[in-house]
Amino acid sequence: MAPLPLVPDVYQVTAFGTLYGKPCDRVINWHVARIGGGPDIPGDICTALAANDAPSFMNFMGTSLPTGYTYVSTRAVYLGDLTVPEATNVAGLSGTDAGVRGAAHTCLTIRHPVPVRGRGKDGRTNLPGPPVSAFLADQHGLNTQYHETITLNFADYQADMIAKVQAANWDNLGIVVLDRKLGTYLKPTTSQCDPYVNVHRRWVERLSRHRRVA
Numbered sequence: 001m002a003p004l005p006l007v008p009d010v011y012q013v014t015a016f017g018t019l020y021g022k023p024c025d026r027v028i029n030w031h032v033a034r035i036g037g038g039p040d041i042p043g044d045i046c047t048a049l050a051a052n053d054a055p056s057f058m059n060f061m062g063t064s065l066p067t068g069y070t071y072v073s074t075r076a077v078y079l080g081d082l083t084v085p086e087a088t089n090v091a092g093l094s095g096t097d098a099g100v101r102g103a104a105h106t107c108l109t110i111r112h113p114v115p116v117r118g119r120g121k122d123g124r125t126n127l128p129g130p131p132v133s134a135f136l137a138d139q140h141g142l143n144t145q146y147h148e149t150i151t152l153n154f155a156d157y158q159a160d161m162i163a164k165v166q167a168a169n170w171d172n173l174g175i176v177v178l179d180r181k182l183g184t185y186l187k188p189t190t191s192q193c194d195p196y197v198n199v200h201r202r203w204v205e206r207l208s209r210h211r212r213v214a
Contacts, residue, residue: 011049067095072090095128108127108150109124109194110125113192130197161173
C-alpha cells in the first residue's frame with residue numbers, strides 16, 4: 001500500500017481520553033503557516049500544540065463534559081515531514097458536569113462546514129454527549145441555549161489556542177478539514193454545535209481509533 005501523501009503546514013493533534021473508563025479519542029487538524037521569513041520549526045510547533053491543547057480545551061469545554069470523561073494525554077504530529085518527532089503531553093483532566101446522562105455512546109458534534117459537495121465531506125469533532133437536562137421536551141434535539149453555549153465555548157477554545165501557540169515565526173493557526181488520501185485540506189467557514197444529538201459508533205463498540213487504552 002502506497003504511503004499517504006505529506007501535507008505541509010498541517011499538524012494532527014490527537015486527544016486520548018476515556019469515557020467511563022473506555023477509549024474516547026478525538027482528532028483535530030491544525031494549519032500553521034510560517035511568516036516573516038522565519039525558520040521552519042515544526043518540532044517546536046508540535047510541542048506547543050501538545051502542551052496547550054488539553055488546558056485550553058478543558059478550560060472552555062470541561063464544564064460541558066461529564067465527570068466520567070478524562071482527557072488523558074495529547075499527541076501532536078507534523079504531517080508535512082514524518083521524520084519530525086511527535087510531541088506528547090500528559091493531561092489527566094476530567095470533565096466537571098455532574099448532570100445525569102443517557103446512553104454513553106451519544107455524542108455532541110461540532111461541525112466544520114467546507115465548500116465542497118458530497119455527503120460526509122464536512123469536518124466534525126465528536127464530544128461526549130449532553131446531560132438529559134439539555135434535551136428538548138420531545139427528545140428531538142438540544143435546547144437552543146445549550147447548543148449555542150457549546151458553539152461559543154468551542155470558539156473560545158480555538159481563540160485560546162491561537163493566542164497561546166502562534167509565535168513570532170508562525171501564524172495563521174486554524175482548524176482545517178483534511179483529505180488525508182489526497183494530501184489536501186480546506187478551511188471551514190465556521191464551527192458550530194449540531195442542534196441534534198448523534199451517536200458515536202466507536203464508543204458503542206468501545207474501540208479507540210488510534211490506540212487502545214488499558
